[in-house]
Amino acid sequence: MLKIGPVQLETPLLLAPIAGYCDLAFRLVVRSIRGDYGGVGLACTDLLCPQAILRENEKSLWLSATNEEDKPVCMQLYGRHPDVLAEAGRWAEQHGATTIDVNMGCPVDKVTKKNGGSKLLCEPLLAVEIVRELVKAVNVPVTAKIRLGWDDKSYITQTLPVALADVGIAAVTVHGRTTEQKFKGTVRLPGISEVVASMAKYHPDIPVIGNGDVTAPEHAKAMMDITGCHGVMIGRGALAQPWIFRDTAHYLATGELPQPLSRADRARIVVQHFENLLRFRGDRVALNMIRQRISKYSPYLQPWPHLRQDVRFIEDVNAFRDFMAAGIEQIQTDEAQVA
Numbered sequence: 157m158l159k160i161g162p163v164q165l166e167t168p169l170l171l172a173p174i175a176g177y178c179d180l181a182f183r184l185v186v187r188s189i190r191g192d193y194g195g196v197g198l199a200c201t202d203l204l205c206p207q208a209i210l211r212e213n214e215k216s217l218w219l220s221a222t223n224e225e226d227k228p229v230c231m232q233l234y235g236r237h238p239d240v241l242a243e244a245g246r247w248a249e250q251h252g253a254t255t256i257d258v259n260m261g262c263p264v265d266k267v268t269k270k271n272g273g274s275k276l277l278c279e280p281l282l283a284v285e286i287v288r289e290l291v292k293a294v295n296v297p298v299t300a301k302i303r304l305g306w307d308d309k310s311y312i313t314q315t316l317p318v319a320l321a322d323v324g325i326a327a328v329t330v331h332g333r334t335t336e337q338k339f340k341g342t343v344r345l346p347g348i349s350e351v352v353a354s355m356a357k358y359h360p361d362i363p364v365i366g367n368g369d370v371t372a373p374e375h376a377k378a379m380m381d382i383t384g385c386h387g388v389m390i391g392r393g394a395l396a397q398p399w400i401f402r403d404t405a406h407y408l409a410t411g412e413l414p415q416p417l418s419r420a421d422r423a424r425i426v427v428q429h430f431e432n433l434l435r436f437r438g439d440r441v442a443l444n445m446i447r448q449r450i451s452k453y454s455p456y457l458q459p460w461p462h463l464r465q466d467v468r469f470i471e472d473v474n475a476f477r478d479f480m481a482a483g484i485e486q487i488q489t490d491e492a493q494v495a
């Protein structure tokens with residue numbers, strides 16, 4: 157079973173950081189969906205700016221917000237200044253991080269122009285220095301999330317992960333695309349295999365987590381079987397189906413898919429997400445956010461005529477609750493008729 161440093165995970169399945177999506181409200185939704193074989197093993201915050209969390213401005217405080225129900229949690233930092241990252245790492249540890257991840261995979265210009273995110277793949281000495289300083293600064297495991305390289309000509313799969321392990325990284329996650337690819341094309345499993353093989357040779361105790369395009373339990377198993385990776389991180393697939401961890405844990409353990417959640421249960425998950433948003437962010441943000449998120453959930457709630465359009469016009473917390481309650485009642489009536 158997957159272990160990151162001394163931290164034993166219940167399953168080898170991780171929730172990816174997805175800026176703007178994987179906040180405390182959503183992580184608690186994901187954690188609550190468990191089956192006989194568990195659910196998510198580790199959930200990550202979205203990328204955090206070290207300078208902003210050290211200033212403790214309002215936005216960075218809610219981005220990094222966690223609580224006792226949200227365990228184990230990884231906090232992800234980005235940036236290029238080893239001393240600032242080390243200080244932010246100490247802050248993260250004091251504020252509840254179970255593990256700390258360094259973002260070396262973000263392809264977004266705003267981040268790479270400041271030489272953070274996947275720009276670090278082009279500056280391996282700096283990447284190593286950042287990890288070395290962080291490992292010295294904190295008492296929790298430090299991990300890194302990388303891509304295959306900046307472009308097709310500059311794969312770092314056989315060099316950087318090993319160099320990071322030399323200075324104490326506890327696990328590495330590899331998104332099987334290059335920076336230049338951004339999110340285009342499909343995930344390249346041979347690239348993930350290269351990371352697994354080089355780690356197996358020099359640091360056999362350091363797990364490699366594969367990432368990219370997993371939207372069904374079978375994809376996770378195929379990624380593990382083909383590449384030999386020790387765990388799988390799921391991002392976009394979890395936004396639409398937060399139950400994917402429960403289903404995948406079951407599939408990995410038994411080779412069978414579990415009984416799918418009913419449509420009514422999926423709708424109840426949307427309600428739970430909304431209630432979590434209310435709890436942590438208040439009425440206005442909760443309504444705005446659930447309006448955006450409903451488009452992800454919608455395909456899994458169908459048939460529900462005009463769901464996305466109707467939610468757009470709801471302006472009040474109780475109106476949303478009533479709308480969902482009516483929808484769930486309708487689903488139950490439909491299901492009773494089918495049965």
Ligand SMILES: Cc1cc2nc3c(=O)[nH]c(=O)nc-3n(C[C@H](O)[C@H](O)[C@H](O)COP(=O)(O)O)c2cc1C
Pocket residue numbers: 172173174175176202203232259261262301331339367368369370389390391392393
């Ligand atoms: C909108 C969006 C935001 C993302 N934000 C982050 C981030 O904050 N940190 C990070 O390491 N990766 C981020 N990623 C990349 C994902 O964590 C993941 O590596 C990528 O989406 C591939 O996995 P998936 O196919 O399971 O989504 C983001 C991806 C998307 C689409």
